[in-house]
Amino acid sequence: MSKTSITYLEAIRLAQQKALAEDPRVFIYGQDIGGFGGAFKATKNLAKEFPGRVLDSPISEDAMVGLAIGAAVEGMRPIVEMQFADFSTCGFNQIVNQAATLHYRTGTPCPIVVRLPSGGTPGSGPFHSQSMEAIYAHYPGLVVMTPATVDDAYSMLLEAVALDDPVIFCEHKFLYYHLKAEQLPDQALPFGKARIARPGRDATVVTHGAMLHESLAAAEELSSDGYDIEVVDLRTVRPLDTDTILASVARTGRLLAVGEAWPWGGVTAEVVARVASEGFGLLDAPPQRLNAKETPVPYHPALWGTHRPTAGTIASSLRHLLEL
Amino acid sequence: GEHDDASYIPAALKKSPLGRDCLEIAREALLENSWITAKEAADWHAAVEKEVEETASKVLREPAPDPSEEDWNAFSALGRNGEEAR
Numbered sequence: 001m002s003k004t005s006i007t008y009l010e011a012i013r014l015a016q017q018k019a020l021a022e023d024p025r026v027f028i029y030g031q032d033i034g035g036f037g038g039a040f041k042a043t044k045n046l047a048k049e050f051p052g053r054v055l056d057s058p059i060s061e062d063a064m065v066g067l068a069i070g071a072a073v074e075g076m077r078p079i080v081e082m083q084f085a086d087f088s089t090c091g092f093n094q095i096v097n098q099a100a101t102l103h104y105r106t107g108t109p110c111p112i113v114v115r116l117p118s119g120g121t122p123g124s125g126p127f128h129s130q131s132m133e134a135i136y137a138h139y140p141g142l143v144v145m146t147p148a149t150v151d152d153a154y155s156m157l158l159e160a161v162a163l164d165d166p167v168i169f170c171e172h173k174f175l176y177y178h179l180k181a182e183q184l185p186d187q188a189l190p191f192g193k194a195r196i197a198r199p200g201r202d203a204t205v206v207t208h209g210a211m212l213h214e215s216l217a218a219a220e221e222l223s224s225d226g227y228d229i230e231v232v233d234l235r236t237v238r239p240l241d242t243d244t245i246l247a248s249v250a251r252t253g254r255l256l257a258v259g260e261a262w263p264w265g266g267v268t269a270e271v272v273a274r275v276a277s278e279g280f281g282l283l284d285a286p287p288q289r290l291n292a293k294e295t296p297v298p299y300h301p302a303l304w305g306t307h308r309p310t311a312g313t314i315a316s317s318l319r320h321l322l323e324l
Numbered sequence: 325g326e327h328d329d330a331s332y333i334p335a336a337l338k339k340s341p342l343g344r345d346c347l348e349i350a351r352e353a354l355l356e357n358s359w360i361t362a363k364e365a366a367d368w369h370a371a372v373e374k375e376v377e378e379t380a381s382k383v384l385r386e387p388a389p390d391p392s393e394e395d396w397n398a399f400s401a402l403g404r405n406g407e408e409a410r
Contacts, residue, residue, distance in 0.1 A: 056332055295398040306391035
């Protein structure tokens with residue numbers, strides 16, 4: 001594998017290149033992804049390398065997903081690129097009413113991947129910052145992936161293309177450029193398995209996406225106080241790897257679920273519910289969670305930096321948890 | 325090229341009323357039907373331009389928002405959790 005420094009974004013581009021090269025059924029469909037290479041350049045030069053298989057779509061998310069579902073029914077394996085996760089709401093009907101239900105209704109698989117450039121970056125505001133994994137995870141029939149590392153961005157996208165079920169691939173924009181790896185992975189964890197990103201004994205943080213890195217920084221901060229925090233990277237939020245979460249809580253007795261999205265009915269709520277109902281006896285303290293504030297994502301960087309959890313606020317929540 | 329150069333839209337459609345600036349089309353219709361005068365159209369344009377420039381100028385002079393003073397409430401008539409009245 002390449003020894004040059006590979007960004008999270010480049011890993012996504014390289015995974016698509018590999019998928020296109022290895023499977024003639026794969027094509028990519030999205031707005032400005034052909035000659036322009038996509039809003040973030042996740043498909044740069046792929047249209048030239050794979051003529052007729054990296055296609056510009058009209059500005060209609062509804063039409064984009066509908067076309068992909070039809071192609072999948074006919075045996076293709078389309079990847080749909082949304083310019084921003086927020087815009088996928090315009091294709092919501094096709095995703096949740098058609099793609100998610102297709103196999104249950106007809107016995108026909110629906111192997112599509114919908115890539116959602118997700119999450120907040122400074123100055124992006126309410127329409128270009130949303131974390132929509134909980135909304136899609138609500139629907140039976142949809143797989144929801146939230147890669148937090150360069151390795152996972154690459155290997156999980158290839159895994160998503162190979163799956164026979166529709167996958168919502170929540171790639172985090174905040175990680176696109178600054179998260180780097182020396183090489184692409186040769187191996188990957190099994191599908192649906194969470195990862196112990198940092199072992200510990202005093203408390204468990206369960207998180208995903210960009211919040212993994214804030215959580216690891218918080219754990220590092222608390223290590224100077226003598227606390228040993230375990231951090232679990234969910235990797236996929238549906239399926240949710242409850243076994244790994246419960247095993248971690250069994251070791252530590254304390255849970256903090258951290259998410260960038262709003263708390264109401266979200267991934268952190270699901271994690272807390274599962275631990276409370278299936279692992280109540282493992283807990284030494286009430287399970288806690290930390291999410292974004294319950295307003296639209298603010299434009300101004302000063303507000304945005306306070307709106308979502310940070311290493312500092314995660315560390316504060318952990319100190320509170322450790323005192324309960 | 326541009327972020328979205330609309331290359332997938334046929335040239336004839338772009339040149340038709342559907343492909344043109346809707347504000348410009350509306351201005352032409354108002355003038356052609358004599359519903360407004362050219363002076364009124366120009367005055368409206370100048371008034372809007374002035375309002376936009378004044379607002380932008382005001383905002384650029386304002387201090388950055390302070391997260392500690394933000395009410396963090398998305399509701400207009402309810403409390404943060406949507407239950408209690410303000």
